[in-house]
Amino acid sequence: MAESNNQDLVTLTVDGMTTSVPQGTLVIEAARQVGVMIPHFCYHPKLTPDANCRMCLVEIEKLPRLQTSCSTKVAEGMVVKSNVPHVDEARKSVLEFILANHPLDCPVCDQGGRCDLQDFSHQYTPTTSRFTELKRVFPKEYFSPLIETQMNRCVQCMRCVRYCDQVMDVKALAPSGRGTLTEIKHFSAHELDCEFCGGCVQICPVGAITSRLSMYDFRPWMLKRTDTICTYCGDGCHITIQKKQDELIEVNSTQGVGRNNGDLCARGFFGYHASVHPDRIMHPLIKQQDGRFAQATWEEALELVAEKFQGIKTAFGGNAFGGLVTSRCTNEELYLFQKFMRGVLGSNRVDSSARFGHVNGTLPLLSVQGTHRWTATFEDIVDADALLLIGTNITETNPITGLKVKQAVKQGHAILVTMESLLPARGTISNITLLATHHLPVRPDHYHIAIVGLIKSVLDNGLVDPGLETRAPEFFRAIKAAIDSTSWAHIEEVSGVSREVFSQSAHAFSSSTRGMIIVGQGVLRSPRGAEMVTNLLDFLILTGRHGQPGCGLCPLAEENNDQGAIEMGATAEFLPGPIAIGHHDTRQALSKLWEVDLPQEPASSLMEMFRDAQAGQVKAMYIVGENPVESLPQTGKIKEALESLEFLVCQELFLTETAQLADVVLPACSYVEKDGTFTNTEGMVQPVRQAIDPIGESRPDWEIFSALSVVMDQPMEYGEARDIFKEIRSVIPGYGLVGPVATRPTPKVDVVQQYLQEGFAHGLATRYVCTQDQPASDTPFLLASTQSLFHSGKFSTRSKGLLQIQSSGAIMLNPSDAKKLGIASGDSVCVSNAHGAVTTIARVLNRIPPDVACFPEHFDQDIRCLFELHIDKESHVPYSKLTWVRLERVEKGDV
């Protein structure tokens, strides 16, 4: 046989069945492969074996005593027996021991019905016990409002403790006490303070740690499961929604399944109630003369919209329409929206929330290497030997991608270079800079100059790819000249990072063979985002990592379908593909397929639409799931622009500030009520499935677009979301051929060649120029609007579970600044600048750098007014995440 010649395979016999498995496989896994399920509690494939429960004992020939199959590795010729009487006896005895102190409360235990201990007990033990002593009793405890512990049920397998440490790197849990009095505790004296990933709840083999969100509401056999994709960030985690009748009960994940491989974050595990919040719009609403909304039927609402749209189109032409869609929609909906805007209304004014930052990643990738996706996957992150993280505390923004980074560093010993404003200080949420081998502490407005510093180190230390200068002399000289114009003295002074540290980081990254750059919202959503990404691609080219296997630049998507929005053509500059809007052949093909003439007018993006609305050129807007009035600062005058429209249609889950301005509000479904696909940050197209019936009269967005097109007599009819996906496939051949691993494009050689010859020159005059924004003396603090691990946009603030973890925002500042200002955690603080003054609560945190204050964007309703709007000239991205403010303590009497 071929296998026997292969040195990496080991042949063994399990219960008489012979199998060959890779060297290093554990006996328990080898047995599983031949269908022998060895009972266990403490073993978990993700964790290092602890062999503490002793349930998985097997006989191995030639070894004196029974061995734990979870910790024993296979050996050539090994003979394993699990079905012999004394192994059976051993398991019975272990169960007898566990059950001695285990309470008989299965009828009131939420784990009852899916409990390993219950199952094994049925299989192995008699119904009576020889244990006639007193059971040891622990009082019930709560780890937090969300997690209950019943340590009487605990089997001390330590899976929760090990998961919290080894996978999450949080170390919130620990065993306390000895022997049979061992219980799992959290370290702090107060409530559990951790990432709330729910991992301990999920990994507990019994009912010792359970979620309080649905406590006593169900029995496992009442639940119906739906496998779908989470909507709270771009990671695209596979989740299983469990419902009882039409009531959402819980979300869980499956070990080994999905891009998340069974791991979740707080948002995914505890955030599922947002969709069923009582504020959901239940019926279509039409605004009356008096400005109030009246409930309407779908027919009335759709006919009104169709009539108004037709009227405006006849009077002013297609270019009088503007359309904005949220990237939380499915690919099918994004595709259909742009088809509706371009094909039915005849407008090129189409944009989505990918405009808020994701295009800053995609546009440079397209112009430098001809791909719109990552050239790497999550697996490549895990396998990387060097990772450069810029502008992201990845755990908070993209927690599961963050786990891959943790895995690479903790298990693969990868070099981790972080360029982040957060300081490496222990906190309750894992701070990725703590794992960094090299940390560049950079203020949120200094990423640009820090990137220049990194490239300068590459050039100055002779770390440039040896062949590059001969291969692309113009590129090399031009970049070098551009970099040389900034002196080290200037870089060190502005960035606050020494030349030495830059040089060490550059050396560390250059010494790798699989080096990846992960770019976060700190770069993508701040001024010059696209320039910084282009500069980072130059860095990859200079270090010779560009285009190498396992290397690449990866912009993180904030919303679940930012990537899909761009690929579906739901942004101003792209048709589906994404293909440039002016591409002749694609336009012809689409015209033919859609049976319409595509509009000829130049495309206009989000901010241009609002500008033109105010100028009276845009007469009507169709806003789907977006709330620009709230999400963009007042200086953008979005409200004024929308008020000047003749007609505004909003399609929403909730009556947001923007929806309140609408003439017609159409109730849409959330992700749990519809089918479709999401494309995650790494370009994996994954199926979204309907778990519960639509709330009220709400309908999936695609159905509404389709219905509207029918009423407008230009029907785009589809029976189900899948039919739209088929059409997407005909436009983008092979789109979303779903496999176990994301499709990994490689940089296009001709595009890279073109870039190295002349493309690099585009914008070179400005993109390396370092500017410095000096604070005014009366507003010395840089206020950054940041993301929290426990929320995603504003949607999650409707989730009762997440609100129990974090229900409000606080201004976070460094202890030294707080001391200077006489501020302590919990004090009232007045945050002010020329735009206004807001009073909020202070939170003092070690990880906030000096002269910086942070506020979570999810609760920024009041503080929003302090921010200014800047629009990128090239990528038209609106920036409003940073501003300068003054902080003052407010005395109690003044409030």
Place this chain on the structure above:
Amino acid sequence: MPTHEKILLKNMDQPGYTGSLKDYEAVGGYQALRRVMKELAPADLIDIVKQSGLRGRGGAGFPTGVKWSFIPKDYTGPKYLCCNADESEPGTFKDRQLMERDPHQVLEGIAIACQAIGAETAYIYIRGEFRLGAKILEHAIDEARQARYLGENVLSSGVPIQVYVHAGAGAYICGEETALLESLEGKRGMPRVKPPFPATHGLYQKPTVVNNVETLANLPHIVTRGADWFASIGSPPKSTGTRIFCLSGHVKQPGNYEVPMGITFRELIYEHAGGMRGEKPLKAFIPGGASASFLTEAHLDVKLDFESVAQAGSMLGSGGVTVMEEGTSMVWAALRLMEFFYHESCGKCTPCREGSSWLVQVLQRIVDRRGRMEDLQVLADLCQNIVGRTVCAFGDAEIAPIVGTLQYWRNEYEDLIRESTAISTTSKELPVLALNS
């Protein structure tokens, strides 16, 4: 009384010997280390120790030289020596005396062992209660460092040997070598799954040797006087050298006695420890710490070496010999020992964790005259279900008192159970009735 030459306790028995560096040097201290640093290659040193037949004095009796030779030869990174001074075995108090009375003898042994395995750092993991010992050792380390027996450049050889004292926090299990390593790393003291063994993945996952205090204290003498000399003492070929036996219980003169291995228990108890303290005859004795099973009066002529005691159904263990006179309730004795094991079970493995609490409750009930005849079968079964099914040897140890007493004094259990007519009125426990009633 037969007299035997002492090795380890010899210095401290001299009048006026304080254990200071000066005193130790005066009796030839650190000459062995000089020889090791100047003349002996590590491989030769390991050979000498192998030839001496020295076996671990902590309890398991593993040949020391062989243990050292498991350290990977070509490993270039840091290696560690850990001196196991967590002496916690009930009835054992020899290491304490060695550390408190003659600390330099231990330190010299540590330095020699470091040189043998190529370790530049040694940790003395000392039982938390040994405050005095820790203080004395730290003072001795300072002295030795100043005299350059330890430190950056030991005896101008260019070799650094740093020794640190680390106090435990009161867990018996930390005397188990892998739990010791976990504790030393700052983690909860729980045994590790083996393999991998400490020789390849020890402290901080680096090659590590863990040796007992008494084992290490023997090294200077072996180096100075030769392997053949050492191998001629005791009960060659398998049990060479002397052992310090810790006598406790109902003997006239409890204390530490250093004798060559191979003398009989009768000589140890009746000649050296002065015999039984009262007029009552000997009923039982524990030959090697609480983990060793009871032996009876019939075993008095068993030789004090590893093989003979094992053959008698117990083990030589840590050398703690606890003697009990006629009239001692053996069920009570078993309960007392079981209470210790219940308190000290770390809780890692199910059988040991749950079994120890179950066993102690059954024993308590029997002692409280609330036992049932079925309990004896339960006791025997539980012991059977614990032994060999745990990560470390604790599980095997904790059942020893019950297995031994059930074997020799089953009638005492039965007598107590026959007295169990009423439910104890003083017990705060819930009444437990016989299953058949």
